[in-house]
Amino acid sequence: xxxxxxxxxxxxxxxxxxxxxxxxxxxxxxxxxxxxxxxxxxxxxxxxxxxxxxxxxxxxxxxxxxxxxxxxxxxxxxxxxxxxxxxxxxxxxxxxxxxxxxxxxxxxxxxxxxxxxxxxxxxxxxxxxxxxxxxxxxxxxxxxxxxxxxxxxxxxxxxxxxxxxxxxxxxxxxxxxxxxxxxxxxxxxxxxxxxxxxxxxxxxxxxxxxxxxxxxxxxxxxxxxxxxxxxxxxxxxxxxxxxxxxxxxxxxxxxxxxxxxxxxxxxxxxxxxxxxxxxxxxxxxxxxxxxxxxxxxxxxxxxxxxxxxxxxxxxxxxxxxxxxxxxxxxxxxxxxxxxxxxxxxxxx
Amino acid sequence: xxxxxxxxxxxxxxxxxxxxxxxxxxxxxxxxxxxxxxxxxxxxxxxxxxxxxxxxxxxxxxxxxxxxxxxxxxxxxxxxxxxxxxxxxxxxxxxxxxxxxxxxxxxxxxxxxxxxxxxxxxxxxxxxxxxxxxxxxxxxxxxxxxxxxxxxxxxxxxxxxxxxxxxxxxxxxxxxxxxxxxxxxxxxxxxxxxxxxxxxxxxxxxxxxxxxxxxxxxxxxxxxxxxxxxxxxxxxxxxxxxxxxxxxxxxxxxxxxxxxxxxxxxxxxxxxxxxxxxxxxxxxxxxxxxxxxxxxxxxxxxxxxxxxxxxxxxxxxxxxxxxxxxxxxxxxxxxxxxxxxxxxxxxxxxxxxxxxxxxxxxxxxxxxxxxxxxxxxxxxxxxxxxxxxxxxxxxxxxxxxxxxxxxxxxxxxxxxxxxxxxxxxxxxxxxxxxxxxxxxxxxxxxxx
Numbered sequence: 001x002x003x004x005x006x007x008x009x010x011x012x013x014x015x016x017x018x019x020x021x022x023x024x025x026x027x028x029x030x031x032x033x034x035x036x037x038x039x040x041x042x043x044x045x046x047x048x049x050x051x052x053x054x055x056x057x058x059x060x061x062x063x064x065x066x067x068x069x070x071x072x073x074x075x076x077x078x079x080x081x082x083x084x085x086x087x088x089x090x091x092x093x094x095x096x097x098x099x100x101x102x103x104x105x106x107x108x109x110x111x112x113x114x115x116x117x118x119x120x121x122x123x124x125x126x127x128x129x130x131x132x133x134x135x136x137x138x139x140x141x142x143x144x145x146x147x148x149x150x151x152x153x154x155x156x157x158x159x160x161x162x163x164x165x166x167x168x169x170x171x172x173x174x175x176x177x178x179x180x181x182x183x184x185x186x187x188x189x190x191x192x193x194x195x196x197x198x199x200x201x202x203x204x205x206x207x208x209x210x211x212x213x214x215x216x217x218x219x220x221x222x223x224x225x226x227x228x229x230x231x232x233x234x235x236x237x238x239x240x241x242x243x244x245x246x247x248x249x250x251x252x253x254x255x256x257x258x259x260x261x262x263x264x265x266x267x268x269x270x271x272x273x274x275x276x277x278x279x280x281x282x283x284x285x286x287x288x289x290x291x292x293x294x295x296x297x298x299x300x301x302x303x304x305x306x307x308x309x310x311x312x313x314x315x316x317x318x319x320x321x322x323x324x325x326x327x328x329x330x331x332x333x334x335x336x337x338x339x340x341x342x343x344x345x346x347x348x
Numbered sequence: 349x350x351x352x353x354x355x356x357x358x359x360x361x362x363x364x365x366x367x368x369x370x371x372x373x374x375x376x377x378x379x380x381x382x383x384x385x386x387x388x389x390x391x392x393x394x395x396x397x398x399x400x401x402x403x404x405x406x407x408x409x410x411x412x413x414x415x416x417x418x419x420x421x422x423x424x425x426x427x428x429x430x431x432x433x434x435x436x437x438x439x440x441x442x443x444x445x446x447x448x449x450x451x452x453x454x455x456x457x458x459x460x461x462x463x464x465x466x467x468x469x470x471x472x473x474x475x476x477x478x479x480x481x482x483x484x485x486x487x488x489x490x491x492x493x494x495x496x497x498x499x500x501x502x503x504x505x506x507x508x509x510x511x512x513x514x515x516x517x518x519x520x521x522x523x524x525x526x527x528x529x530x531x532x533x534x535x536x537x538x539x540x541x542x543x544x545x546x547x548x549x550x551x552x553x554x555x556x557x558x559x560x561x562x563x564x565x566x567x568x569x570x571x572x573x574x575x576x577x578x579x580x581x582x583x584x585x586x587x588x589x590x591x592x593x594x595x596x597x598x599x600x601x602x603x604x605x606x607x608x609x610x611x612x613x614x615x616x617x618x619x620x621x622x623x624x625x626x627x628x629x630x631x632x633x634x635x636x637x638x639x640x641x642x643x644x645x646x647x648x649x650x651x652x653x654x655x656x657x658x659x660x661x662x663x664x665x666x667x668x669x670x671x672x673x674x675x676x677x678x679x680x681x682x683x684x685x686x687x688x689x690x691x692x693x694x695x696x697x698x699x700x701x702x703x704x705x706x707x708x709x710x711x712x713x714x715x716x717x718x719x720x721x722x723x724x725x726x727x728x729x730x731x732x733x734x735x736x737x738x739x740x741x742x743x744x745x746x747x748x749x750x751x752x753x754x755x756x757x758x759x760x761x762x763x764x765x766x767x768x769x770x771x772x773x774x775x776x777x778x779x780x781x782x783x784x785x786x787x788x789x790x791x792x793x794x795x796x
Contacts, residue, residue, distance in 0.1 A: 027467035034460065124578060127550070136550040136577075137481040137504075138455065140488055155492075156467065229459035231485035236456040272464065275449060290412050292450075 002179050006172050014168055021160045029156040030228070031268055036163035037224035038264035040170045042248045043257055044217020047174060050255020051183060052210035053190030055108065058115030059218040060242030061122040066092040066219030067226035067237070068126065071139040081143065085166055085223050092219020093212050100211030104204050119242040123234035138233025141226045163224045170220055171257055177213070178257075186210055218245075251303050253312025262311040266303075271296055391441060394715035397472030403709065404445045405475045406465035408458045408482060411450035418603070418633050418694050419478060422501060423448040425698025426476060426705075428685035433706055433793055440714045440796075444706075447471065455485035462486040466495055473498055473721060476519070476701050480504045480551060491515045496721045498708065499701050499747065503627070504551055505772060508739075508746045510726075515718075517725055517740065519701055519747035521626065521663040523552055523600070524772045526751060527559020529661055530598060530623055532778045533753050533765065535563050542570045544594030544620065546585060546609055548601055549574035556600035556625055562774045570594055575605055582608050583616070590618040598623040603630060607637040610654055611645075622658045626751065629660035630693035631759045652759040660761065661751040663735055664700050665785075667691055668760030673788040674700075674733045681792065700733040703794065704747075707732055710796040732794065735767050736781055746772070750781060 021029050045059050066088040073084045103114045126133035133139065145158040177183055189196035189203050197203050226232045244267055252263025274292035307314035397404040409423040410416045423446070430444040438444065447469060449461035458477075465471045466489075473496035477483045480502045490497040491513045499519035500507045503526070507518035534543060543564055547553030553574060571592035573585035586609065589597055597620040599609055606628035613619065628634075635651025642649040665672045670679075675691075678699050682691050689695050709716070711724040726742040736750040750769030754761040767785075770778040789795060 025467065027464055030460075030463045030467065124576070127576060127578070130550070137484050140484065142488060156463070225456065229456045229485060230489055231455045231459065231481075233455045233481045233485065235454050235481050238454070240454075241456075272460070275461075293412060 003172075003176055006175050010168050010172050014165070017164045017168075018161070021157050021164070026154045026156045029154060029160040031272070033156065033159040033163040033228045034225070034268045035261075035264045036160070036167040037221050037228055038245075038248065038267055039221075039260050040167050040224060041218045041221025041245055042252065042263050042267075043171060043174055043260035044214040044221070045245050045249045046252070046255055046257070046260050047178070047186075047217070048210050048214035049249060050259075051178060051190060052186040052207060054207055054210060055112045056115040056211070056214065057112050057239075057242050057246060058118035058122075059214060059245050060237050060239070061115075061118045062092045062096060062215040062218035063222030063225065063241065063245075064122055064126075064232070064234075064237035065095045065215075066222030067141075067232040068133060068139070068222075069219070070223035070226055071141045071232045072132075074141060075139060081162065081227075085220060088223035089216045089220045092222065093216035095219075096212045096215020097208065100208040100215070103211070104208050116239075116242075119237075119239050123237045126234045134233070136234060138231050138236070140231050142230065143227045159228055163228060166220060166224055170217060174213075174217070175257060182206070182209070247300060251300060251310055253310030253314075256310075256312045258315075259310050259312035266299075266311075270299060389714050392715050395472055395717045395720075396470045398442070398716070400442070402443045402445050403439060404447065404469065404471050405473050405705075406462070406469060406471035407446070407448040407475050408451040408461050408465075408477045408479075408486070409448045410453040410478060410482075411448075413452035413454070415453035415479065418630075418692075421689050421692070421694040422476070422478065422698035422701075424689065425682075425686060425695040426702035427698075428681055429699045429702035429706070431685050432681045436791065436793055439706065439709045444709075446475070451479075451482055453479055453482055455482050458482040459485045459489070462489065466490070466493060472496070472718065475499060475705055476501045476698075478502065480506070483507075487513055487516050494718060496718050498721070498725065499704055501697075501701070503555075505555055505746070506551070508744060508772075510743055510745050513745075515722055517745045517747070519704060520697075521661075521736075521748040521751055522746055522772065523555035523625070524559040525746075525749065525770055526625055526661060527556040527600070528562050528770050528776075528778060529559075529751055529753070529768055530556075530625065531560040531563030532768070533659070534560075534596060534598060534623060535565065538568075538596045538621070541568065541595040542593050543568045544571040544573065544589040544592060544597045545569065546573050546575070546582075546589065546597055546599040546601060548605065549576055552602075552627070553600040559772075560598060563778075575601070577602065577605065580604075580608060582612050586612045586616055586618060589620070590616055594620050596621045596623060599628060600625045601628040603628050603633045603637055607634055607641055610638060611641055611649075614654075624658055624660045626661050626663065629658060629756070629761075631655050631756050631761060632690065632692040633694075634658075634756075635759060655756045655759065658756045659764070660754055660756065662754050662761055662763075663748040663751040664696055664733055665735060666754065666761045666763065667693070667696055668762065677788045677792050703732050704729065704734075704738075707794045710794055730794070731786055733788070735785065736769050739771075750778075 021032060024032065041059060041063055045056060048054050048056055069088040069091040070084045073079050073087055099118060103111055106114055127135055143159065145153055145155045149158065185201050185206050189201055189206055193203055248263030248267045251266060253259025271292060274295050278292050391400045393399050407423055411420045427446045430446050434443040447465065449465065451458040451461050462474065474490055476499050478501040483500050483502060487497060494515060497516040499517055503520050503523045505522045505524050507516050545557060545560065547557050571589050571594055573588050575582050575585055599606055599622060601609060606624050634655050638649055638651040638654050665674050667675060669675050678696055679691055681699060682695060686695065707729050708721060708725050712720040725740050728740050729738050731737050734748045735752055736748050739746040739749045750767060752763050752767040753765035755764045766780045768778050769781045770776050
């Protein structure tokens, strides 16, 4: 039943996104594709942190796994795009499983530390094995617009369609998962591990599963982002990326799918907006190029101070239980939002 | 990160004789310039980014982040030259507007900002985009969109791919040619000495080594040590070079690693003759890094004393050559439009690249299309501030074709050999280029 409701809503959203993509300029379509790529990765991290109560500072590394997997598959095997994305998800999930099992005994800051190591170390593998991964200059990813759309069809609109479709599918699956027995189990062990174990839940297996799901999402996000930007290179997967994902997750609203959307929009739109504002004030000089970055930091701080439960938490509070967003697949975790707020308070 | 660009100092010389020759070519060279007519032709919005009053161009630059120190001076320096041109009549009356965005040396951000420049800002061309990995992210896109991608700030030989990327052009001396010229000098001046290589383990260092191997006899090379730019301990490499008994160490390194090589050698009482690629040898940058690194280690050194005697090469005139007409021009423009920055290698690089762009735009005609700019460069460009002619033709998109050997003395690069030119093939001869350098035009602006 839930699945049917989510599917119907997703079809509605797909139609709306399609219309929007046609109305927007080519550059806005590009940004839409970027947002779609980030949403998947951020949503995966949101599940991990907000639902299962674990933390990862290394999901940028799984984005790298997904990105490199898709680049290599496209380059050497030339598989169709959909299959490539699917394979990237599987490969990133496998990487997540290996790491998740190895780190299964770690908790809180120790797990965070281990994932941090992953974020720092993984990109340098690409430099070590330059023959396979292209070293510092990376591998290029070329996505061609299908011929039936016509020669004048904007390539960025095609990118937006592909990424939004993939993101929607991923979000439907996540929404269902959150509603399923597994989702409930995660919440149980997040709120009290001992109680969950006493109730018969296999804590370690559930935690590893959450880790694998979040790695798979990051892998898909990485593959989508590689398709959007046209390249995978170590410089794109620095620690900064992992921290940006974490930022988007927390600022958007932990454990909520709409929160992942708000966080990703913030991630993509705010820096570019601030850069443009700075440029229009003639601030393109070298020293002043730090201004947009500093202002971005201030925005994040203000959001967290004013909306401790993230943007989604704030919207929920503003619009109450009858949130206008209710009914869309993105709001299905509204109930959990309050749970994660509790959890936040509890951990402090 | 840095591998890419470069800069150098140096200085330049002029155009007179050659510019006449080229003036001849330019009318024949640019096929499509229906518009390059007389000065009475009305100015029109002939291409994206070009209006009756301005030419909008864009770039991606590392203005913050790891690659920013030094390289963040390049685009402001280019902009200073454009402002100078704008104040003196512009390009056929149009003003150049140069919008350079910060990509933090991250290819993902490069892709985003270049899409913004092309799709939203509608720039006419991308000029001097900095970095090999960063620019590789956007070169296929720019060529697919037929956006001129001119004078990439990286010495990767990869920009020379006219059939794959017809709209992309390199500018600075590529690392293979540079390796050949350095190797040739070593072969001639250090006969029978033991040679060690120290190089960055990526395309910058590897291309350089390719060039070195074309010239230096195999039997003389006793050690080849590479470094990873993210690992700052180079003691293992230096120890290996010392153990192999290297008397000359040739280094394809970025400035930070040239400094680390020097300091680590000192610590290990190893004192070979250093031969360093242009990228890693700007004396001002090096001296600063040497002093900063030594300070971190609790020691005090004199940067200029440590760079004394380093052999390197230059494809722009030495900044110390104060009587050179190009250095005079650069000094004048810098003091007027860029008072906050010193005239160092990066600033010289940015000014020289901007000059080349203005040459190309003037040649492209009064109302150029995007293809007119490509055709203009394919027809060849006059030498300008570069010490050597450019390789530009329909089948070659490399820029500078050679360099002169120099030695750092008292913080300044001093020429120790003639200007030499070569190609990128193993068999291509290295020849002395004895044509006197053209001097800078008195106006400071190339003639159309």
